Amino acid sequence: MNATAPDRLLALQRRFLDGVERRLADMSTELDRTADTDALMRMFHSLAGIGGTYGFPRVSEISHTCETLCAAAMEEKRPMRSAEKISLHLAVAAIRGITAGSRTAL
């Protein structure tokens, strides 16, 4: 019933990984739907801030790259290009690969 500090950290990491799965699903849905640059930028921005904080720096790096890509599209006031959407889908898959492996390890 009671949890030690390492147990609590483990529980938090598991919770984070479950949450990432939901975030990635939302990103994929958004990419397939309207690919709204603002919405996608916010999603990647959030993940960029959280990933490394939970000990997954690669998740932050990939997310930050995606965030920058979305920000560029926003800056140019244009919709996401097909090639960019593919890149973002690949990035989502890469993050999913990282977190899925970690979930198994936990």
Add this chain to the structure above:
Amino acid sequence: MNHRTAFTAGAPTPPSVHDLNLVTYVESPRSLPCPTCGAAVDLARVEWCQCVTKPLSVVCPSCHNCSCKLRDFPKRAEWTCVIRELLQGQTEEKFRRALNTTPTDAGGRPTVLVVDDDEEIRLIAEYSIQQMGYHVITAAGPQEALDLIERSKPDIVLTDALMPKIDGRQLCRLIKAANPSIKVVIMTALYKSPRYRVEAMSTYRADEYLAKPIDFAHLHNVLENLSAKAAA
């Protein structure tokens, strides 16, 4: 006296000194009734529960309710401290402050308020900063933070920069205007350029400006430095 007031979230009505049976608290096991089942919970046996959304929660040994209502359960050391002060003739006002606010633990560690609209960040920050030995409270947004600051008077505020309505920099300015002694650290995953740092520290009077993802080793140093400054 209804000791349950000490457990409830929000702003509990503190018990009066005249209502407190000091003999009970000093000479018997330090226990308080569980707000769920009413069973006496020995403060020395308070344990963490697995309710990760509220890492400060404890488990009632009788009903095994890992209720987050128990979040404000005072630590035994805190109660002992309060009682010792009372016996030394401290004022009722001080007693009220000790119950209404949770400024320090027994080791005299400062309270850190974490403000972030992202729950994942709040949880890991709360856990990690607790592990550093600080008392931690959290707020999901600027307005909740301002309410908590009014009530709990934290020593350090750690706030995200990008939040809806009032961003972290504006929050910092509001805090500094009303409570200049509170140290404020702004965290950001967006405005990482040095000019933003300079702006945050000069225009908004932030004491520190950190990039996300949070590097907790660095944050530890920052909190230690700010605590030392606050104590000086």
